[in-house]
Amino acid sequence: MPDLGETFDAVVLPSNLISTVEPVRRRQFLTTGARHLAAGGVLLVQWFPATWFDDLIGAGERSRHLGDVLGTVRLLSAEPTGLTAEVRYDLDGRHWTQRFQAYRLTEPQLAAELEAAGLRLTRWLDPARSWFAATGMRV
Structure with a gap:
């Protein structure tokens, strides 16, 4: 995945990216999103629970x-x-x-995918738990 050479306070991934049937692509989308987060930035993700x-x-x-x-x-x-x-x-x-x-990702699978990309889920953004926020695990 391309590197834009800059970081952002927020990066958005819609459901069709995180729910792809291709595990390598899913990981690429997540790691690319993580790489483009500024310090303290948030990844906003829609998924299919x-x-x-x-x-x-x-x-x-x-x-x-x-x-x-x-x-x-x-x-x-x-x-x-x-x-x-x-x-x-x-x-x-x-x-x-x-x-x-x-x-169909389970919540434990989602957590593992996020961790492998250097991310962690910080909160659900809606009652249906179809949108969540994740942040980088770097200190």
């Missing part, structure tokens, strides 16, 4: 509005380690569809 997988597998499809955009996630296949789904975004008669795969 176990409840997200369970809810989608149980329902088969879920929709919700993101502002004016209607997002619908439809399950295509599921395995114990993850799933394949399709998300469709609808706005004013237009739509965009994207297929994705998501790896």
Whole structure:
């Protein structure tokens, strides 16, 4: 992963990065995020907690509005380690569809991945525990 040659007070990783089915890529995303944190900086990460997988597998499809955009996630296949789904975004008669795969990390696996990248989870940012803050372990 590229080095931007600078650090930031905050780095954001959306769920499709941390939930990648490729373990090497997941580690690269985390270590790159850690490398670009300024002293005292925070990594803000969205991930898919176990409840997200369970809810989608149980329902088969879920929709919700993101502002004016209607997002619908439809399950295509599921395995114990993850799933394949399709998300469709609808706005004013237009739509965009994207297929994705998501790896099911447990909280202990997440903690181990963060530690291997030199990070530690410091707090959950929402009640659903789908966003969290992590900081570097350097002293």
